[in-house]
Amino acid sequence: MALSITTKSTTPFDGQKPGTSGLRKAVKVFQQENYTENFVQCILDSAQAEGHTLVVGGDGRFYCPEVVDIIIKMAAANGVKGLIVGQHGIFSTPCLSGIVRERGVCGGILLTASHNPGGPDADFGIKYNCSNGGPAPDQVTNAMYDLSCKITEYRICPDIQCDINTTGTYHYEIEKYGQFTVEVVDSVDAYVKLMKDIFDFPAIADFLKDFPVLMDGLNGVTGPYIERIFLSEFQVPEDNVRNSKPLPDFGGLHPDPNLTYAKALVDTVTANHKYKLGAAFDGDGDRNMILGQKGLFVTPCDSVAIIADNSDCIPYFSKHGGVKGLARSMPTSCAIDLVAAARKVEMFEVPTGWKYFGNLMDAGRLSICGEESFGTGSDHIREKDGIWAALAWLSILAQRRCSVEELLVKHWSTYGRNFFTRYDYENCDSEQCNQMIEELRGQLDDASGSLKGRSFENGGKTYTVAKADDFSYIDPIDGSVATKQGVRLIMTDGSRIIYRLSGTGSSGATVRLYVESYEKFEAGSEDKYLQDCQVVLKPLLGIALEVAKLPQFTGRNAPTVIT
Template identity: 45%
Template sequence: VILLFPLILLFTPSLSLSLPTSKSSVFVPSTPIPGMKPGTSGLRKKTKQWMSENYLSNFIQSLLDTANESSNPPHEILVAGDGRYYNAVAIQQIIKICVGNKIPNVLVPRTGIMSTPAVSSLIRSRDDCGGGIVLTASHNPGGVDEDFGIKYNEGRGQPADESFTDEVYERTKVIQGFWKEEGEDIDLNAEAGTKTVLGSTTVTIIDPFKTYISTLRTSFDFPLLSSFISDPRVSILFDGMHGAGGPFASKILGDILGVEGLMRCESKEDFGGIHPDPNLSYASDLVERMGLLPDGTANPDFTSEFTLGAANDGDGDRNMICGKGIFVTPSDSLAIIADRCECIPQFKGGLKGVARSMPSSGAVDVVAERKGVECFVTPTGWKFFGNLMDSKEAFGKKSYSPFLCGEESFGTGSDHIREKDGLWAVLSWISILADANKGNEEGSLVQVKDIVEEHWKKYGRHFYCRYDYEGCDSGAADTLMDGLRGLVGGGGKAAADVGGGGEIVFESVEEFEYTDPVDGSFSGKQGMVLNFKMKSTGDKARAVFRLSGTGSSGATVRLYLEQYDGKNFQGSAPEKLKLLGEEAIRISKLQELTGREQPTVIT
């Protein structure tokens, strides 16, 4: 074996190995830095804060200590980011801390950039990979004056749960220093397969695309999709918003499937100066080119040339779907995919479970009920879907696979990975369109609009929209939530009597809490739900208040409005929901408490 080893190295062409270059690890003393509590999806702060002395190192050491002392200490860790400003510098620093902590194997994608779904799929594909350090602030803007973030995904590819992130936070409060090994930077542009040995760590450059592409190939019928895309009547417009999903879209939608309408698909450190969040406000170019007005209704003066329009966010896990003159709300998108999922090979064996976050509309619930499929309502945050997906493998319980889930915050996905997946959602919609047009060789195409309207006819429409009040005073936001909490039980009726409601009758207030059916863990304070009923039809409506867990400063109050209509499907959602919004604002005293006359964004 000893004699053969150098020979193997000589004759393995794609693999180069540099010999140990680094000195031994040193312990760098440090002191705790306040405020490192991870939110819904990792720790997000201003980039400059991350760049300040020891900030990144303190957090990474606390994270590695937590991982190393878990029941499953990682022998191999993936380090990858969404390409925003500071990505490459942070990756080099994290590698040095991993080496200092003697993690045996570190994987880094060529260029350092990988979309979040690709990260999840890579971790899942490797038995030894215990987790991933993911450098992303998702859809928050990037740049030296904007946001940077880090989250940790565990061995099944899922975002770390609250007990893990709480533990990281506790460690940041008592940290005394971090282990680091100084050495040369890794060449992030080296060929995939290049290995560098630093101390007792081997750092390997990997291909960012390969595993993810093969995962998607098992979910979808690629030849069918490309033949649909090559139909001259079909044209697709995809907006990568200069995020990490862009290069993946170029490869998969562009090179493999033949989509020509690719915009903003090169990844940029500042996302080209935009807010990389795919919604009606921030993806306004795409919205306009799809023949839509900013409120999501059709522009009467402009007909789009595109059959399908879609956008992804900064790290490629969110998606927005539009058709010619129609915007599909994420909650409707989930319901429609659930209804038609048999046209996607992944669901050929029949769907076993669906889930949505509580603030998402109940559109999917209705489909699940009709299909006889189990439906779960979870708190906001993709991590809550993970246990349901792993119910069998990790917990030995009933299996909900194949499983479909989504959130109103432009997240859709399934159990092919453990993150939401922007491109997966786009491929699902191309599959639905291809199926709806099967055998339709020459007539006019069945459009997204036809599919959505047919869905509403079958199930009724859940009118839906969200008001965001960004940058509120945290104290005022807490007072607002506490005030609503005070209305639970008897106080609810009193609030109803004050305003009188008219057509909208206020019924009750409740606080959403969740006990995980798989592992029994409890999550409290997940949002205040105000229930209403429409006087003339008896249809239900609700308003949900929740504080965002992903901001980097101040508080964002989210108000989610939903009204079911079983008969009348036409019209704009913001218009239809205006009265309900007014009632919710009145009852919550939002204006008095936050001083806000108008939401910052309506999506």
């Protein structure tokens, strides 16, 4: 007997506009009657999912199983042919991207708020990825938002019961549409197979026999993945993997792999000198932090540059004709630009948001890219990939037979060092922060009160503004335009100050301040390479705070997070 479809009346909710990483709100917002159902209906309609297959999974945070159940019931009622669902409702973001591409399906629905906290009083998110495995472009997310503003009903099949905890294929007969299939698959198998196609697992396993590492899943989605890869495939001791059980509240941890929120890992690697590399991953598995022995921090900017410069150590690239192009997000330091110039490959500077990389990858013009926000990846999928980044580092170290510090110093000796830091001011007053950005825009090159040509002195150093603008981008593939992507002050010596309002939080405003200064050292002064970024950048940071009046507008004397 066919299961019946119910059409339910509803009314729009304000603010269901997806950002660069989907719709993120507090859990309690998503738990409002019809709130989640409204947004899922808008996804299914804008994606034109009828007659197609979708992949569904999330990072295991609070409210994930309930939303997976809602999606199953609504997909059936909207004529979706079938769903591929991660066991227990879990998929890492890079794994889902890979499965969408491998299976050639319509797209995927991700349930994650990424690096934001989890739990009943924390955050939830829903994101749609297209058939290339990457985040939906603006035209799709704009269509979702337009539909959300005028939605009057949604369709659901309330009698479907599906055991997402047990792998297998489940068939249902749905009135009007016929057969609907839910395939519950192991959340890890496909990803491990993909990594084995990219890296030389036996070589890494052999290297790790004498190179102790510490992998920290921060109780996010990567736990089962790093257990399978490091414990089963590489046979490292069990205590080399920690916080590997995905928990709805991440065990009280903030699943953001940076020096502030992954401090326990930093402290352990710093205090216990036996660990030669440490790595942490965020809630949904797309971000990473790399540490060397004694807690040496590798900035994400340097990380992607070093991976790009040593790509010959990764079998995937030789199998695919080498590196075609490199890219970074605009706020990311220019370290990778130097590698691109040396290797004579295309270099792209794009707005923040992985979807901008996807177009370049689909066109065959981009192989390796990264964002300063701890995102690193390649064209093997269309998302950033935390575990991939850690395996890339281990592949390079295994072939070069050196330590993290030795690899860093060699790189800086060749290219110089882009000292870089980011200050985050989280949950600030939105009105005040918007006013700050507008006042900065009033001083740009095309404004009457231009900053161009002005000099600023702090800490005995003087910087002169060569260019002041609000970054915009014309996509070289589809011609789409992105404007107001961040206020930039570019100094005559190449140093940069950048101000942005982030769209990845669920409440208030987050101001991000980025400061970068390039230094080229002479031979014999290698010790200068290892200087603390905060010390080197202190004068420029002082100028950055002064120019924007950042403490006054945020009401903060110090940032929430420094990276």
